[in-house]
Amino acid sequence: MNHHKFLIKFSWRNLGRHPLRTLIMALGLCFGTGYIIFALNFSASGSREIVSDFLAQYSGSHQIVAPDYYPDLDKKKFNPNYIINDEMVKNLDYKVYVKRITLPVFLSGPKKTLGTLLTGLEPDHELTLSKVNKALSQGHFIDKNGEFQILLGEKLARKLGLKLGDEVAIFGQALDGSVANEMFKLVGLMNFGGGEMEENLAFTDLQSSQRFAVIPEDHFHQYISFAQFGTAYPIAPEGTVLVPWDSILPEISGSIRFIDIFTWIVAVIIVVVISLGMGNTLMITFLERQKEFYSLNVIGARSSWVAISLAIEVALLGILGIGSGVILGNLVTLFFHHYPISLKLFTGGKAIMMGGMAIIPKVRLWHFHQYSWQAPLLVFVFMSLSLSLPIYRIIQRSKRAD
Amino acid sequence: MLIEMRKLTKTYGEGDQLVHATQDVNLEIHEGDFIAVVGPSGSGKTTLLNLLAGLIGPTSGTIKHKAKEIQYLSMEERTAHRLENMGFIFQDYQLLPVLTASENVELPLQMKRLSQTEIDQKTKWALEQVGLGDKLNRYPRQLSGGQQQRVAIARAIAGRPSLILADEPTANLDSKTAQDIIDLFKKLNTEFKLTFVFSTHDQRLIDQVKRVLRIKDGQIQESNE
Numbered sequence: 001m002n003h004h005k006f007l008i009k010f011s012w013r014n015l016g017r018h019p020l021r022t023l024i025m026a027l028g029l030c031f032g033t034g035y036i037i038f039a040l041n042f043s044a045s046g047s048r049e050i051v052s053d054f055l056a057q058y059s060g061s062h063q064i065v066a067p068d069y070y071p072d073l074d075k076k077k078f079n080p081n082y083i084i085n086d087e088m089v090k091n092l093d094y095k096v097y098v099k100r101i102t103l104p105v106f107l108s109g110p111k112k113t114l115g116t117l118l119t120g121l122e123p124d125h126e127l128t129l130s131k132v133n134k135a136l137s138q139g140h141f142i143d144k145n146g147e148f149q150i151l152l153g154e155k156l157a158r159k160l161g162l163k164l165g166d167e168v169a170i171f172g173q174a175l176d177g178s179v180a181n182e183m184f185k186l187v188g189l190m191n192f193g194g195g196e197m198e199e200n201l202a203f204t205d206l207q208s209s210q211r212f213a214v215i216p217e218d219h220f221h222q223y224i225s226f227a228q229f230g231t232a233y234p235i236a237p238e239g240t241v242l243v244p245w246d247s248i249l250p251e252i253s254g255s256i257r258f259i260d261i262f263t264w265i266v267a268v269i270i271v272v273v274i275s276l277g278m279g280n281t282l283m284i285t286f287l288e289r290q291k292e293f294y295s296l297n298v299i300g301a302r303s304s305w306v307a308i309s310l311a312i313e314v315a316l317l318g319i320l321g322i323g324s325g326v327i328l329g330n331l332v333t334l335f336f337h338h339y340p341i342s343l344k345l346f347t348g349g350k351a352i353m354m355g356g357m358a359i360i361p362k363v364r365l366w367h368f369h370q371y372s373w374q375a376p377l378l379v380f381v382f383m384s385l386s387l388s389l390p391i392y393r394i395i396q397r398s399k400r401a402d
Numbered sequence: 403m404l405i406e407m408r409k410l411t412k413t414y415g416e417g418d419q420l421v422h423a424t425q426d427v428n429l430e431i432h433e434g435d436f437i438a439v440v441g442p443s444g445s446g447k448t449t450l451l452n453l454l455a456g457l458i459g460p461t462s463g464t465i466k467h468k469a470k471e472i473q474y475l476s477m478e479e480r481t482a483h484r485l486e487n488m489g490f491i492f493q494d495y496q497l498l499p500v501l502t503a504s505e506n507v508e509l510p511l512q513m514k515r516l517s518q519t520e521i522d523q524k525t526k527w528a529l530e531q532v533g534l535g536d537k538l539n540r541y542p543r544q545l546s547g548g549q550q551q552r553v554a555i556a557r558a559i560a561g562r563p564s565l566i567l568a569d570e571p572t573a574n575l576d577s578k579t580a581q582d583i584i585d586l587f588k589k590l591n592t593e594f595k596l597t598f599v600f601s602t603h604d605q606r607l608i609d610q611v612k613r614v615l616r617i618k619d620g621q622i623q624e625s626n627e
Contacts, residue, residue, distance in 0.1 A: 002512070002517070002518040002521070003512045003513075003515050006505075006508065007512075009505075010498075010500065010501065010505075013500035013501070014500055016500070017499070017500060292498065295492065295496035297457075297481060298455065298457060298484070298490045298496075299484075299485075299489075299490050299509070299510050299557065299558075300481060300484045300485025300486075300510050300514075301513055302478055302481050302485075302513075303478065303481075305513055
């Protein structure tokens with residue numbers, strides 16, 4: 001055991017031979033590792049905050065629907081003939097769920113008739129969970145007891161030639177196969193920042209939509225969760241299926257995966273650059289000690305002894321630099337947890353459009369534990385790889401007698 | 403017999419460039435010998451020491467150390483053999499600057515993986531023999547040239563090797579310090595029967611040695627002076 005201590009002492013003191021050089025290498029490792037941890041936390045937190053903000057607006061984190069409601073993988077297609085009821089979802093906490101009905105309908109205004117989706121929702125309960133009313137630009141939100149009131153996106157209303165207070169004729173297919181038609185009163189206009197929701201969505205209350213489509217009072221299409229983002233999904237009740245947000249909005253989850261992968265690619269590039277720089281500097285340091293390695297060999301040091309002493313030297317430098325980098329990365333993350341970064345900084349003050357909705361999130365950095373070992377491991381592996389060949393060559397050269 | 407060389411030849415280069423650093427050398431070294439290897443620069447002194455140390459292998463011939471034919475050993479085996487059986491003293495001391503005097507002496511003992519108690523005893527003994535028992539914790543930069551060479555000698559003798567090789571050990575020292583080192587060698591040779599083989603140009607050292615190997619163009623002429 002004492003010879004291990006001796007080797008560590010020897011290697012540690014060797015680091016002090018060129019204090020400035022060692023400091024620069026340690027700082028390189030520290031800032032590199034710290035930046036990677038910060039960047040990965042920022043990317044993951046940013047994705048999480050953007051998605052969480054976006055889902056909290058309207059979409060929810062998951063839906064409970066009838067098994068055939070979404071007939072295939074493409075969740076943009078749905079079959080409104082498949083409904084679920086209160087009895088089926090009674091074991092799920094109503095406090096975090098909203099009921100919705102979604103019907104494909106035609107809206108007829110003075111200018112033209114257009115196809116769109118009419119969403120029936122519970123006005124009071126919906127507003128305790130989602131933020132759909134934030135988009136209201138004119139008029140008022142649907143009254144709890146108001147019958148056949150409708151909200152339209154500004155663009156849709158303009159295309160139809162409708163203004164507040166106008167009546168709009170809506171027709172579609174009822175659940176019993178009959179033709180559904182009803183006059184709705186336009187009570188509010190919504191501005192989604194010019195997104196596609198502004199052209200494709202119309203809102204009314206749940207009861208009006210049920211009466212319009214001849215759907216029983218305790219039945220609906222979707223039971224949508226607004227539980228905190230990241231909460232584990234429940235088991236879908238019997239006779240229903242759970243559809244997570246990322247399968248409903250695959251383009252958004254795909255973008256986030258791309259951002260994550262891109263961040264990792266940048267991290268690897270940074271690590272490679274640091275490793276090459278370090279490998280080069282250490283190679284010079286080791287070459288300066290070539291004669292010393294030869295002398296060690298002469299007095300009886302095996303190649304493995306020299307190699308281990310160099311490896312310990314590199315490991316100690318790594319522990320020093322990478323260890324302080326982990327602390328630095330996490331401290332910066334902690335700082336931006338308490339002082340979130342506004343994404344306005346990166347968008348020139350403009351909102352970000354996602355899934356047809358405009359969002360302006362602040363990114364609160366969260367600490368993702370896995371990055372505190374993945375980033376240092378990545379740096380250490382590349383550092384070791386970049387040094388293995390120089391160490392091998394130096395040891396081979398140290399065996400040569402002059 | 404400690405060392406036996408038979409028809410030992412070491413050549414460098416090929417064809418017209420072929421150089422015989424040693425040629426058909428026959429040599430016997432016994433325990434307790436005190437041998438100087440002398441000769442002009444490039445005569446093959448260092449090659450002979452390197453062959454004895456197993457740092458290079460011969461082109462032909464045999465070299466036995468305690469009946470072990472070291473020319474057949476791999477480089478790693480020769481290094482291990484050196485660690486167990488030899489001490490080496492360099493002209494420019496070759497102490498590790500980051501280690502103190504006692505740690506420099508400890509170094510080969512640590513490589514042997516001896517117990518710390520044994521290492522401490524041997525280190526103390528070696529430093530006392532060279533008269534540096536009071537400078538254990540000094541770094542090489544805090545020692546004079548003569549003191550550094552004494553630390554190097556302590557490092558070489560600490561493991562009580564059967565053979566100590568020294569490559570021009572007094573070349574970098576002033577005459578008084580060089581004489582002190584020569585006296586130290588003689589004392590260690592006489593008191594502990596340590597076997598010394600050293601290359602030198604130093605006539606004072608040569609004058610005090612009974613067995614001198616004069617090497618010229620790779621050939622050895624032995625004289626007892």
